[in-house]
Amino acid sequence: IGTIPPPLSAPYLTQIFIDNEWHDSVSGKVFPVYDPATGEQICEVQEADKADVDKAVQAARRAFALGSPWRRMDASERGRLLAKLADLVERDSVYLATMESLDCGKPFLTTLFVDLQGTIKTLRYFAGYADKIHGTTIPMDGEYLTFTRHEPIGVCGQIIPWNFPLMMAAWKLGPALAAGNAVVLKPAEQTPLTCLYLGALVREAGFPPGVVNILPGFGPTAGSAIASHMGIDKVAFTGSTEVGKLIQEAAGRSNLKRVTLELGGKNPNIIFADADMDLAVEQAHQGVFFNAGQCCTAGSRIFVEEPIYEEFVRRSVERAKRRVLGSPSDPTTEQGPQISQEQQARVLELIQSGISEGATLECGGKAHGLKGFYVEPTVFSNVTDDMRIAKEEIFGPVQQIMKFKTLEEVIERANDTDYGLAAAVFTNDINKAMAISTAVQAGTVWINCYNALSTQCPFGGYKMSGNGRELGECGLKEYSEVKTITMRLLAKNS
C-alpha cells in the first residue's frame, strides 16, 4: 500500500435493493448516515419500513417459488455465483475498505486486511460448499428406500450489526445462498453503505432477481417487521442480547420462524503464571481493544494468576498508553472512534461506574478530542466480579483485569455470567489448557491466542450469547430444512 486513497465522494448507493433494482422507500422517508470520526453527515439513505419489507418478502418468495431459476439452478452454479461475488468484492476491495472505514470509523488498513479479506474468504468458502450439501440414504427398518434431502428453508430474514458490516453480510449471505435460500437483509442504520454496494455486486455477479434483497432501516421498524413477518421462514440476527430476546419473542408470537442469534459476550481471558508474558499481554490488549472494543468476542474480563498479576497490569497499562488513537485514514492509527454518540456516552457511563464502584483507573477514562466519538484506551485494575464493568458488556475500549488463585476458582468465576460466547487461556501447561477449554461454557475457546477466527470454524454462543453456529459446515445446517422421503419397495436388499 503506497498511499491511502482519497476520501470517497458521492454518489453512494442509497436506495433500497429489491428484485435486483433500486427503490425509494414506500413512505418517502430517508435517514442520515454519519462519519463517526468527525460526527459529520456522509449522506442520506432511503429508510425501509414495514411496507418495504412486505415488498422484499414478496420478491424473495417469487425468487424461491418451485420452478424458479433459483430453484432449478445447479447447486454448483449457485457456488459459481458466490465465487463470482467474492471476485467482485476482491476487485473493488480498496473502494469498499475506504467506504467501510468512513462509515464505521475503522482504521483503513485494518479494514482492508482484516474485514475485506474475511469477507472474500467467507464468500469463497461457502461458494465451495454449495454442491457439497449431502443428504443421506438410510437403512431403515422395513421394505423401504429412505433418503433425506437437505432443502433450503425458504425466505430468510437477516439482521446484521454495525461493528463489521461487510463481513457480517458475508457471514449471512454465504451459507444462506449456498444452501439455496432467498434473503431479506437489513444492515444496521449506522452502517448501510457497504451493504448497499454489495447489492450492486450481487446483481453484477448474476444472481436472479429477488434472491438477495437489502433494506436499510431501523430495528424497531424494519427489523421488527422482519422478525414478525408471517412470510419469512427464518430470521438470523447478530446484535445485542437485549434485542435478541425481542427477536425470539417476535418469532414465537408470529409464525414460529426458525431463529438463530449471535449476541453479546463478556468473555473471560485467563492468564496463568506460566504463560508467555509478552504474548499474553499483547493478545489480551488486542483481544479487548480491537475495533475500539466493539467486538462481541472482546476479552473484557482478564483473569490473571496472582503471582504475575502486578507485572501483567503494569505491562498492560504501558501498552494501552501506547495505543495510537487517530483518524481512520492515517496509516499509523490503531484505534478509531466509537460508532456513534450514543455508544460513546454508554461507554463513558460504564467507565464512571467503574470508578465509583471502586476499581482502580490505571489510564484513560475520558472522551478524546473535540470531533467524532473517540474514547481513550482505558484500563481498570483491582476489578471485582460484582462491579458493573465486570458484568455488563461495555462494547468499548475498556480493559478489566482481575486476580485469581486456583484453576477451579477461575473456572467458576469465568462461567459465572449469562453470556457464553468466547474464552481464552494462556498457559504452557497442556493439562491446564485442556482443563480450561473443556470446562468453560463458551462457543469458542482460544488457547495461547485471541480472536483467531476463520471461515472454516463454527462460531456462536452458549447461554444468552445466542443459539446456533455460524461458519464452517455447522453454519450451513442452520439454512437447511431436512426432508425425509420414504418410498415403498417390493423387496429390500442390503
Next chain:
Amino acid sequence: MFLRNIRPVYRLAKCPYSAASIPKPNPEPVVQFNKLFINNQWQDAQSGKTFPTINPSTGEVICHVAEADKTDVDRAVKAARAAFRLGSPWRRMDASDRGLLLTRLADAIERDAGYLAELETLDNGKPYAISYCVDIPNVVKCLRYYAGWADKWEGKTIPIDGDYFCYTRHEPIGVCGQIIPWNFPLLMQAWKLGPALATGNTIVMKVAEQTPLTALYVANLIKEVGFPEGVVNILPGMGPSAGAAIAAHMDVDKLAFTGSTEVGHLIQQASGSSNLKKVTLELGGKSPNIILSDANMEEAVEQAHFALFFNQGQCCCAGSRTYVQADIYDEFVERSVERTKNRVTGDPFDLKTEHGPQIDDEQFKKILNYIDIGKKEGAKMLCGGKAASDKGYFIQPTVFGDVHDQMTIAREEIFGPVMQIMKFKTLEEVLERANDTKYGLAAAVFTKDIDKAHYLSSGLRAGTVWINCYDVFGAQAPFGGFKASGNGRELGEYGLDNYTEVKTVTIKVPQKNS
C-alpha cells in the same frame, strides 16, 4: 443433423452452446510443450529418448515427446518428496490457499479452452465440438469442485473411553503416483489432480503415450498459477517402463491407475512386491443397459446408441451389452440400426462430425478382429463392420443383433464402436445375466415403472446405475467399479478418502468431562 445429436452431449455437460456458437477450431494447433515436467521445470529424458505422438485422424506424427524412464521417475519422485517434507511451502500452506490455487488452475484452463480443445482433438481424435463442449467444461468443473473441498475435509473429535482427548487428523498420504489413460486425457488428469491436490499430496503423473500433449500444456498452467515446485510432476512415457517404475517405486506412497483390467492386475501385484503402496484402480467394463418394454422407445434407442458409441466406443463405462425385453426387441433393433447408419463419421475438426477415429493402430486392429470373431461366432451383423477410411483409424459404427451371452463380443471389452443387442424375457433373468460378468463398473435401466427401476438398481452389481439416462456424470457423484472393474471411488466427497491418511491423536487429560 448435428443439433439433433447435441442432446446426448447435453447430458454429459450442460452445454450452453448451439453449433453456431462453438468457435471455429484451428486444425493445426502449435504444440508448445513436449518434455518432462519436474520441479516446475521442463527437462529432457535422462536417456535423451523421445517417442512420436500420432494424429489418429491421419496416422501422421504430430511431434516427438521426451520419453521418461526409470531414472526420470526417480528424479520426479525425489522432487515430489522434497515438496512434501514437513515445513515445506506446500505443507505449511493454508488449506483454503490450496483450494485457491486449484480455482486459479480451473480459471486458466477455461481461459485457454479453445486451444486445449484443439490440441485434445488433434492428439486423441475426438470431435472438436465434444472436446470444447464436454471435456473442457467438465475439467473446469471438476477442479472447481475439489478446490471447494480443500478446507472442508475435516477430522473428528471422538468421545473415547477414559480420561483422554481424542481427535483425528486428515493428513495427505504423501507422494502419489497417478497413471492416466488416453480416452479422456484432460478429464482423467483433472479427476486425478483435483482430490490429490485438495488434500495436500504431491504427484508424479504418467500420461498415456498416445495422448501426452494437453496434459503437458496444463503442467505449464500449474506453474503459471503458482503451485510450488515439485508438487506436480508430469512424465510422458510408456507403461512397461515409466509406469512400471512408478508402480514398483519404494518411495511412492500411493498409486492411482485408470486403464485396462489387464494392467490393473500388474499394478496391484507390483504394489505387493514393492512397498505395499495404497492402490486404487479404475478399470474396464462390459456394462449392461437394460431396456424394459414400458420404456420410452425413442429415448431408449437414442440413449443406448449414445451409451455405446460416445467417444468412438472408448469409454470404460460403455453400455456394451444392450438387453432389450422380448416384445420390443425387433422394433428396438431396427431403430438402433437406423440411428447407427446415420451416425456422422468424419474429420473431428468438422463441427458436424459425431464419430472420429479410434486412438491408434493397435486398437484399430483389435476392434476389427472382434468384429470378425462376432461374425464367426454367429452374431448377426446389421450394419458397419469395416474400416471407414483408408487414412487414420476410422471404423464404421457397427451393430450386432441376436447376440448370446457366451459369445466373445458379449463377454470381452471391445472398446470400440461395436454394439451388442440381446433379448430377454423376465426381470429376474436379465438381472442374473447382467451380473454374469467379471466386471461391475456401470449399468442402466430404462423403464417408467418405479418398482422395476428399484428392483434392478438394487440388484445390479455395478458402481453406478443410471435410470432412464446414461453416462450422466458430475464432479459431485462418486464413480468406480465393483469386482474387476476396480476398487475405490473417484469424484464426490468419497474421492477424498483415497488421498487421505487418517491419524488418530489421543492426549491424556487430568479429568475428562462430556
